[in-house]
Amino acid sequence: MDFKFSDRVPSLDNDVVGEILKVAGDPKIISFAGGLPAPELFPVEEMKKAADEVFEKDGQNALQYTASIGNPKLRQLVTDRMQNHKHIDCNVDNVCITTGSEQSIDLIAKMMINPGDVVLVEKPTYLCALDVFRSYGAKIVGVDMDDDGMKMDSLEQALKQNPDTKLIYTIPNFQNPTGRTMPADRRQKCAELASKYNVMVMEDDPYGEIRYSGEPVDPIKHFDKDGHVIFMSTFSKILAPGMRLGWIVADKKFVDAFVLMKQSADLHSDNLSQYIVARFMEENDLDAHIQKIRDVYYRRSSMMLKEIDEQFPEGVKHSNPEGGMFIWVEVPGNINTMELFKNCVEHNVAFVPGEPFYPDKVIPGTFRVNFSNMQENQIHEGIHRMAVAISEMLNK
């Protein structure tokens, strides 16, 4: 039968990313397309021990319903981390646990966007966020970036040109897909502009703790004086994505409304997993665990950058991330990277073409490669295969 879906449902024929990931899932292909953390670094033994103790001490409570805002102990642990690691002035009333960052994005969008309202995003940006904004009828406007992330003069211009702007969506650390990081002065300026134009900033920081070179930069939320910034992060990259646990830090009045929306979305996030993660954090040194992730990702990132420099044809440029999981590559000669993708698949290697990351006008010749879930021999061989495919396209 033909279903009469609402205007929020995207066309099923247009799931470019789904198709890319399906092709890239072929086991003979070396895939730099995904965005998965390295599973061999998951602290399985420690999580098992934490889970055992939760079942022994709090089994009935952990399996029962809980408050939509989240487990009190986990919220306190997150609050402490936000104060100490991120220098955010907050208390436990400012923190709500979410079913991963994707839910944080979804509920904030649902709360803020009426059809036709404008969301300003980095050009390019996280493609699943674009899907969410579109599903609530947002008009999405891209803001120019350079190697230091979103440009503040372009942001202010966009704010002036779009008085219906409700949200600025930004990933200031090791951005997805570019790997770029916004310096402190831009973060401060971003908070000031949000206040001046009375719009909200969604500061999405899934990767911030995975910094393996350079110095940490305080978040935009650190510079927020009057509640215009919502900080979002997740356990997906520092612990385990399968448990779908993230959080937001925001003004208490905002959190109160957010909790009502969350109640309608899934009542609360998995309570058992919230208990397990809280127990894990009490018993283990999360920072020491994160340091192991940083060390491995640094080796993989360095190796991939070296291989790109050595093997890719002349004129190819790339970002130099100081953390996170992705490198952004720019190929000369107006190459259509959807076509390049097809040619790479012929050579049994995959990546994500730049196109779906762009909110509006696509800049040709760009693509994203992931290194976090790649063994070193795969990086060497995969980049070699890509180099051959790129050369073929350039010499056509």
Next chain:
Amino acid sequence: MDFKFSDRVPSLDNDVVGEILKVAGDPKIISFAGGLPAPELFPVEEMKKAADEVFEKDGQNALQYTASIGNPKLRQLVTDRMQNHKHIDCNVDNVCITTGSEQSIDLIAKMMINPGDVVLVEKPTYLCALDVFRSYGAKIVGVDMDDDGMKMDSLEQALKQNPDTKLIYTIPNFQNPTGRTMPADRRQKCAELASKYNVMVMEDDPYGEIRYSGEPVDPIKHFDKDGHVIFMSTFSKILAPGMRLGWIVADKKFVDAFVLMKQSADLHSDNLSQYIVARFMEENDLDAHIQKIRDVYYRRSSMMLKEIDEQFPEGVKHSNPEGGMFIWVEVPGNINTMELFKNCVEHNVAFVPGEPFYPDKVIPGTFRVNFSNMQENQIHEGIHRMAVAISEMLNK
């Protein structure tokens, strides 16, 4: 600051249910207001064993991202149960795991409702579903019920009067809040009307397996010939609500679109919990576990009905549920049950007044009491306190 929320955000000053539950949370109050399963029946030891085995055999996979549609093994186990217990003609492609029934309701509403579209619901119905429908701009129209649930002549009349109807939302087994059950002939008629008027039925069945008297009735989905019925259920009442795992069964084309919406909502449901529940189901007899729940709830329900009959003043009526967790009470004399609630709180007992369960016109003098999470001495004493409070109101 004043946040410029979208039209989807309800007024924060109007959270009647939140206020009721807050008052009812006072430890000196015997509260029949909640809707919690009995935690002493959670199979904590068996879940611990299942979790241990998941960490030992599949730790890395269970902590990693998974497909939005859900864990393949859990989907197969659910499919088998839907075929054998519910007589639904389906295969694994028709099943998507969700983050509890609340998410199923939310995503189906998001997929189907454009602002102004009509949703037909039982009068009264599950109040959180009303919140969800409102958040997408639905016009909600109540359909009359009798002791056998939604009346089919009223449903057809409503379908004729509301050509913009997109959804029929119904809880055919032990309905929340009334405890009423729809017989087979009405279910078949409901499926036929959905097909005739080309609207979708959301068949919400969280309690169906908790039948402790009478004979099981096949779901509306059993009578669905052309994909107009979406069946929804959950592990919350038969296993543990804290893990937030539910599922939908629907036409494959519908599931494909639903999965895209789910991807934007939370990527996927907790993968660790999906592994644990699948393992639990492989190793334990879920039906034997459910039988334990039925036995306990039957005792509590019978005792509460007996106490109501013996202690409540003359003229008070109540439903006679054959399963589930709730009894619906009707008090004579046009009593305002919000006022009665306040008087009951004075006597240290609580319930949920009927008002928030009604989509439009409120029928006065109704309220819901829960027995699933009540010890027998609490039932005796709590109903006694309520009887005193009701008599005071009637004799005013």
